[in-house]
Amino acid sequence: MSTAQLIARSPQRIFDFIDRKSLPTPYLVIDLPEIEDNYQTLVAQLPDTQIYYAVKANPAPAILQLLVKLGASFDAASLPEIQACLDAGAQPRQISFGNTIKKAADIAAAYQLGIRLFAFDSLPELEKLAEHAPGAQIYCRLLMECTGAEWPLSRKFGCELDMAKDLLIHSDRLGLQPYGVSFHVGSQQLDVRQWDLAIATTARLFRDLAAVGVELQMLNLGGGFPARYFSTVPELTSYTRSIDTALTRHFENNRPLTMLEPGRSLVADAGIINTEVVLISQKSYQEDRRWVFLDIGKFGGLAETMDEAIRYRLRTPWDGTPTGSVILAGPTCDSADILYDRADYHLPLQLQAGDKLQILSTGAYTSTYASVGFNGFAPLAVYCI
Template identity: 50%
Template structure:
């Protein structure tokens, strides 16, 4: 059953980065292209740092590993959360200090742990016995923090149980780490991607605070709390300004944990999403039958070429066209590939101009995060998402 008019998602009421959109409107592209403005990344970094206070910002490199972004953040004194050897090499190669990088993936190849250790990285995440054993063998004496599964999440995209351990495993894992010569220094968690309001962190922080207190009571002198990501971007629903959002999160942390010597935050989306937009093109507009209520609009970019976060319609991108002054109507939005899963929005159709036709240009707003990194190398022969930094 199709959604009602009230459910449609149309143009953003919040202006997207004007420099990015101006560049897209004045430039011809022969393939889908992500345009990024690192000045906007810097602006967001300063806003988050103002709100987070003494917490160290570890940019989640996986959100967008574009060299210009990483280089700009290094210059601003940012730290980094790396999920792989390649991300570590990227950061180090651009001048990041090893002490500013944490190896935050809880599933690591032993040789990559050894590489990170020899490169000078001392902080690792773990959530299982075998991972602790690998770290002890290949990064002796390292600091580790235990990632915990949290069940209380009000995020638009709650994370699964893939990463983290149950609360009851935290203390046994810390004991195992200490016995293996490692230094268990704290906990990490993730409140869920796109947690739009700071108040939504409360129940998760309550959950983690109980685990923290139990670990300290068991004799572990914890001094590191990694609050992960979850910092939101604008996708059509109201989000709080980044500085006030971050400040409220830190107030909630302090109310539950008191003075924690080291706090880490790992914004990815919240740092880079609004710094970029995608230049796309309409490939076809059609109806499946003469009585069909909705048009199908096919873009030259889809799930396999950068818009993977439209899975389950979790992330609701905003669109702008040169026909936005014309009458609008609902449509089902799809990508170009020969895969029936490549439908972006159908349960909640998108509001786009009724006059839209093949060849019309479309701007996909606030698409700086999890787009270029999710693009395939060329599924169906369609080119991967190109990137331009202005």
């Protein structure tokens, strides 16, 4: 699919909003009807799976309120995210404390708020849960390679299969409820086969535990469904069919309850950042590439451009005219604030300082990544329409 076709798929309501308003840049606009459509489509394709929205992707109150109304559940990474879900109208039973790294005080506070579903991936975390969330349902996160993901989540989260087995057996002895297992194949995962590999691994763990009297009930399929950045991505049906086929193949007639933690795939394509070109310059008479500085950069919400991992699509007022190679950078006095150098971005030669430029599919992992005031720049403003 061409860049022009992908731009055409972006919510026109956002472009209309930008054209009507004269708001100071940079800012993010979220199209709520687009999120609702994404959620309903996912539910229709995985009707037997409970959707736990990954709040960290974008915790805007309007998004949480919409998803509560639609019947979603929520994957929270912190006590403030739990409180945000409750403030939006979610019930405690709809919230999973999915971070495997939690303070004991936060576990206790979440338990007091009524949260009864917790993730873990180590013995010390399990012992904290036993002390501060007695009788809670717990699920163990497995370590995954994340092959094929543009934003891998390997190494930091999860434990090996044999350790997970021992921990889940031990959790039963500690008075907790060994409820299930989770995995994450990596964010912006482009290889639909990764779920089959992960589900095969978890099915083996289910069987091994059942053999020693520990009957798990739930499989958390994690997140990973992609947004539409520069790379061509498979259609949603490719993912949902792969998951359904894998569950049948590896669990046969003993399918567990399943939950999914989408974040990026629900909100990324529903958001667009409007930014201004601050400066266009060159560093020498010999250099053939222009430096294009925007009023947003890594510290303003574009942290996923680190190592140029996530490559956003851009829209300019001069699209369709001759272009030249550029280096894209942010406005701060930090040399790390370079967005794209190696990715071979080309922008119109007519582009000039003061022009407005839209960064597409930026509804996820932008506003929450923005610093609170590095170099004095304000956090990214968010408008939900």
